[in-house]
Amino acid sequence: MVNCEPLSAYRQLDKAQLVGCWAHVRRKFFEATPKKTDKTSLGAKGLAYCDRLFSLENDWADLSTEERLHKRQTELAPLMDEFFNWCRNQAVLPGSKLGTAMEYSLKYETTFRTVLSDGDLVLSNNMAERAMKTLVMGRKNWLFSQSFEGAKSTAIILSLLETAKRHGLDAEKYMTYLLEHLPNEETLAKKEVLEAYLPWAENIQEKCK
Structure with missing residues (x-):
């Protein structure tokens, strides 16, 4: 089980729209990936998904809010769909670092997708x-x-x-x-x-x- 409840204090605010931090997702997959491993390991694949998300965002840094929102909805959204479906289809040991990374990602999937609704939001806090x-x-x-x-x-x-x-x-x-x-x-x-x-x-x- 995931031990921490992200943004727990803000969940008490009626008008707060929660935005999940993808840097936290990446960090969990990074911690679940042994230093000496190849790119075919599950941890490395999860890490690669996160890196692709951040790479796209970096490419759109100079776009207007409207243009960035369009890019997110047409390119980032499908990549997120692929990532979350990938997490759902993996058989991993619950409680392991890799299991925790995937469970964390899926448990707060809705908040991690919030960034797709506004071009001014950011992937990382x-x-x-x-x-x-x-x-x-x-x-x-x-x-x-x-x-x-x-x-x-x-x-x-x-x-x-x-x-x-x-x-x-x-x-x-x-x-x-x-x-x-x-x-x-x-x-x-x-x-x-x-x-x-x-x-x-x-x-x-x-x-x-």
């Missing part, structure tokens, strides 16, 4: 996990968050910082700009007022690089 390291590595510094509101505030601030970095901003300049200008707004209740301060807003991009 490695980037998001790396962004979380700021929080994880400084966890002892967050002990002041002794309440839900404190933890929520910390999460919001760190989310802003990491999003700013992803959009090429100087994080310190961006936070300084927010602290200097937001308090001077007549109201923060209007959506358009807050949107003007988001990291990708044209004005922010000009002043916070």
Whole structure:
């Protein structure tokens, strides 16, 4: 049996659409493949399926959202069908590394297929996990968050910082700009007022690089 429940916390959110991470699928097949083995082994075949998926995605990196979605539906979807059918047709020892890799893939098949519904989604959440390291590595510094509101505030601030970095901003300049200008707004209740301060807003991009 698979010991972990991926995205378990997010399953409590009514409006969350879960997206499975194919890097986790690949990792399980990698761990199930002995270093000294040929390409005909089941582990190596599972690994090859994952590599083909990522190779296609890499080829489509510069496409528009619409073009990437079309490619996924016409090329990625059939490859996923082939992979999951292959997993279903294998006779492997339950509880073995290979058995765990296949069971994990099939158990969460629906979430691994979610990426086929939107061209902006990604096959791997490695980037998001790396962004979380700021929080994880400084966890002892967050002990002041002794309440839900404190933890929520910390999460919001760190989310802003990491999003700013992803959009090429100087994080310190961006936070300084927010602290200097937001308090001077007549109201923060209007959506358009807050949107003007988001990291990708044209004005922010000009002043916070």
